[in-house]
Amino acid sequence: MRGYLDIVNTLRDRVSIIQVELEFRKEKVKKTQEQFEEWQDYINSLNIQLNTKITKLDIEKEELQRARNQIQQLEKMVQMLERNNKLLVDSNGMLLQNNTLFHYKLNKLTC
Secondary structure (H helix, E strand, C coil), rough: HHHHHHHHHHHHHHHHHHHHHHHHHHHHHHHHHHHHHHHHHHHHHHHHHHHHHHHHHHHHHHHHHHHHHHHHHHHHHHHHHHHHHHHHHHHHHHHHHHHHHHHHHHHHHHH
């Protein structure tokens, strides 16, 4: 009978040790889970920040594209104005020549 009591006591001690180890592991799992959740929250926060930055960059990219388009339109307008200005200069030169010739002929007729 004493042998059975020793076995029972040994088994009780082993069960106690296993329970302590189980509690320790449960606590470790709980802490690991908390750390995981903290990291998950951190990653989610970074993801939100990253998406916000991407959205802002997309908006800036669209604004830059609009500015480029406006610059291209303005460059085309400048080219058109330069061509028109050259045509006006040429036209004014012809008018000046015609006017000069007209005055020459008019002076010749009146003299």
